[in-house]
Amino acid sequence: xxxxxxxxxxxxxxxxxxxxxxxxxxxxxxxxxxxxxxxxxxxxxxxxxxxxxxxxxxxxxxxxxxxxxxxxxxxxxxxxxxxxxxxxxxxxxxxxxxxxxxxxxxxxxxxxxxxxxxxxxxxxxxxxxxxxxxxxxxxxxxxxxxxxxxxxxxxxxxxxxxxxxxxxxxxxxxxxxxxxxxxxxxxxxxxxxxxxxxxxxxxxxxxxxxxxxxxxxxxxxxxxxxxxxxxxxxxxxxxxxxxxxxxxxxxxxxxxxxxxxxxxxxxxxxxxxxxxxxxxxxxxxxxxxxxxxxxxxxxxxxxxxxxxxxxxxxxxxxxxxxxxxxxxxxxxxxxxxxxxxxxxxxxxxxxxxxxxxxxxxxxxxxxxxxxxxxxxxxxxxxxxxxxxxxxxxxxxxxxxxxxxxxxxxxxxxxxxxxxxxxxxxxxxxxxxxxxx
Numbered sequence: 001x002x003x004x005x006x007x008x009x010x011x012x013x014x015x016x017x018x019x020x021x022x023x024x025x026x027x028x029x030x031x032x033x034x035x036x037x038x039x040x041x042x043x044x045x046x047x048x049x050x051x052x053x054x055x056x057x058x059x060x061x062x063x064x065x066x067x068x069x070x071x072x073x074x075x076x077x078x079x080x081x082x083x084x085x086x087x088x089x090x091x092x093x094x095x096x097x098x099x100x101x102x103x104x105x106x107x108x109x110x111x112x113x114x115x116x117x118x119x120x121x122x123x124x125x126x127x128x129x130x131x132x133x134x135x136x137x138x139x140x141x142x143x144x145x146x147x148x149x150x151x152x153x154x155x156x157x158x159x160x161x162x163x164x165x166x167x168x169x170x171x172x173x174x175x176x177x178x179x180x181x182x183x184x185x186x187x188x189x190x191x192x193x194x195x196x197x198x199x200x201x202x203x204x205x206x207x208x209x210x211x212x213x214x215x216x217x218x219x220x221x222x223x224x225x226x227x228x229x230x231x232x233x234x235x236x237x238x239x240x241x242x243x244x245x246x247x248x249x250x251x252x253x254x255x256x257x258x259x260x261x262x263x264x265x266x267x268x269x270x271x272x273x274x275x276x277x278x279x280x281x282x283x284x285x286x287x288x289x290x291x292x293x294x295x296x297x298x299x300x301x302x303x304x305x306x307x308x309x310x311x312x313x314x315x316x317x318x319x320x321x322x323x324x325x326x327x328x329x330x331x332x333x334x335x336x337x338x339x340x341x342x343x344x345x346x347x348x349x350x351x352x353x354x355x356x357x358x359x360x361x362x363x364x365x366x367x368x369x370x371x372x373x374x375x376x377x378x379x380x381x382x383x384x385x386x387x388x389x390x391x392x393x394x395x396x397x398x399x400x401x402x403x404x405x406x407x408x409x410x411x412x413x414x415x416x417x418x419x420x421x422x423x424x425x426x427x428x429x430x431x432x433x434x435x436x
Contacts, residue, residue: 042068042358043068043069043070044066044068044069044070044119044120044354044357044358045069045070045072045073045117045118045119045120046059046062046063046069046070046071046072046118046119046120046121046122047071047072047073047074047075047103047114047115047117047118047120047121047122048071048073048074048075048085048114048122048124049075049110049111049114049115049121049122049123049124049125049133050075050076050122050123050124050125050126051074051075051076051078051081051082051084051085052076052081052124052125054124054147054177055122055123055124055125055147056085056088056089057346058122058124058145058147058177058346058350059071059089059122060089060092060093061344061346061347061349061350062120062122062145062350062354063093063096063097064093064347064350065347065348065350065351065353065354066350066351066354066355066358067096068354069096069120069354070096070097070098071089071093071096071097071098071099072098072099072103072117072118073099073103073104073105073113073114073117073118074086074099074103074104074105074114075104075105075106075107075110075111075113075114076105076106076110076125077106077107077108077110077125077229077230078106078229078230079104079106082104082105082106083104086099086104103117107410108408108409108410111123111129111133111136112136115136115137115140115142116140118142119142119143120142120143120144120145120173120354120357121133121137121142121143121144121145122145123137123144123145123146123147124145124146124147124177125232126229126232126238126239127147127148127149127150127151127152127232127238127239127240127244127245128152128156128232128237128238128239128240128401128405128408129405129408130146130147130149130150130151130156130160131150131151131156131157131159131160131163131405132159132405132406133146134146134150134159134160134163134164134174135159135162135163138163138164138166138167138170138172138174139166141170141172142172143172143173143174143175143353143357143362144167144172144173144174144175145175145177145350145353146174146175146176146177146369147177148176148177148178148248148249148252148369148373149240149244149245149248149373149376149377150176150369150370150373151240151373151374151377152239152240152244152377152401153240153377153381153399153400153401154374154377154394154395154397154398154399154400154436155397155398155399155400155404156400156405157370157373157374157377158398160366160369160370160373161366161370163366164364164365164366164367164369164370165366167364167366168364168366171360171362172362172364173353173356173357173362173363173364174362174363174364174365174366174369175349175350175352175353175363175365176349176365176368176369177349178248178249178252178365178368178369178372179345179346179348179349180249180252180253180256180325180345181252181256181345181349181365181368182345182348182349182352183345183348184328184338184340184341184342184343184345184348185325185326185327185328185338185340185342186253186325186326186328186345188328188338188340189323189324189325189328189329189330189338190253190256190257190323190325192323192330192336193257193316193318193323193330194257194259196320197318197320197321197323197330197334197336198316198317198318198319198320198321198322198323198330198332198334199318199319199320199321200294200318200319201257201258201294201296201316201317201318202295202296202297202317202318202319203296203297203298203299203317204254204257204258204296204297204298204299204314204315204316204317205298205299205301205313205314205315205317206247206250206251206253206254206298206299206300206301206313206314206315207250207301207302207311207312207313207314208242208246208247208249208250208301208302208312209301209302209303209308209309209310209311209312210303210304210310210312211304211305211306211307211308211310212278212284212304212305212306213233213234213242213245213246213304214231214232214233214234215231215234215279216234216278216279217278217279218279218418218422219231224414224417224418225410225412225414227279228414228415228416231279231280233245233280233282234278234279234280234281234282235280235281235282235415235416235427236281236282236401236427236428237401237402237403237415237416237427239282240377240380240401241282241283241286241380241383241384241427242282242283242284242286242302242303242304243268243270243286243288243300243302243376243379243380243383244373244376244377244380246302247286247288247300247301247302247376247379248372248373248376250300250314251298251300251372251375251376251379252368252372253314253325254290254298254300254314254316255368255371255372255375256368256372257316257323257325258292258294258296258298260367260368260371261292261293261294261296262292262371262374262375262391263290263291263292263298263375263378263391264291264292264293264390264391265290265291265388265389265390265391266288266289266290266291266378266379266382266388266389267288267289267382267387267388267389268286268287268288268289268379268380268382268383269286269287269383269386269430270283270285270286270287270383270384270430271283271284271285271426271430272284272426273285273305277421277422277423279424280424281416281424281425281426281427282304282427283383283426283427283428284303284304284305285302285303285304285305286300286301286302286303286379286380286383287299287300287301287383288300288301288379288380288382288383290375290379300379312326313326314326318332320332320333320334321333321334321335374394374395377394378391378394381394381399381435381436383428383430384427384428384430384433384435385428385430385431385433385434385435385436386430386431386433387436389436393436394436397435397436399435399436402415403415
């Protein structure tokens, strides 16, 4: 064990169907010309930065999409996670997992060793670090898959934008974890919305309401900073809270449906209700209203309270009908139902990514991944401050949810601490907290 120091619019429907089919067509994959990679052969070496469930899932998706990939390096802040996920992945993909002991890395610098060892870096860990790791990979000339959210504050978004632009100049691929873009039913539904099937968009309702994310009780036997680093979804300084963390999928679909239009302003509300003694300092409910120059509004809701009604949906209300992208259907005068191929969008995005790398024309998703992420950051910061926020002031802001990622260590003071009963202060107070 080594230790660290510490398409916008997709195009016409024939293209859509072709790319969707490609996402599940193993035979077609094998006809793609293979360019040379590590050791002068057609193997593409991949590495994981983060050994939680999402990065492990991304590794399996990549290996499923491209049989020529080999997982050769892994890192996490915790050594036991590296070892347990290595064993699990060896069982899942025994022919493609080739991670030896010398390429298992732990600590806050582990990501650097992974980047040095691979052709493609898979980044899915505490979202606070996503911009820094993306930049490091691009600086090193490596292709990158980076999970959502791509940043948790305006400062991080600036790093993402610069890194994606540098990747374009270097012909380096950047793939976003916003997998809705590679879901056949969603893609064709949005395509038909763009074609005017529901008329003008009047409003969009977005819901991602469900139970708590991650651990909800304090793990025993861990010092405070280990508790926080090890439970990223429960602490705002690591995850950016739930609008940024989870509602980003919904808001990305809404922004896509609106042809990339960004909001003029927004207002949000949120806080902690329900069970007050859950681990962490994040809010458990949020609501954001985004207003657009076109006259459209997006109403976005997320909640992580147990024992309540749950719903995951995107509903686009137009002047001539209603579109339901997640269900692949449209109601109204121009009723329609998706009947194309299925398949996992998680695998399809990796299929498209690795095809593009092998073809020498790597995909770069920087445009929509930065835009959609900043829209949700804007909403989250409005919920925290209680202020109406304008798009122009958010894009100009350098606000960072402290500490800065490059300043994080294992020796620093925990950014938040529980009281004698083990309850953390809520991360923000609307009407008092300032950010942008």
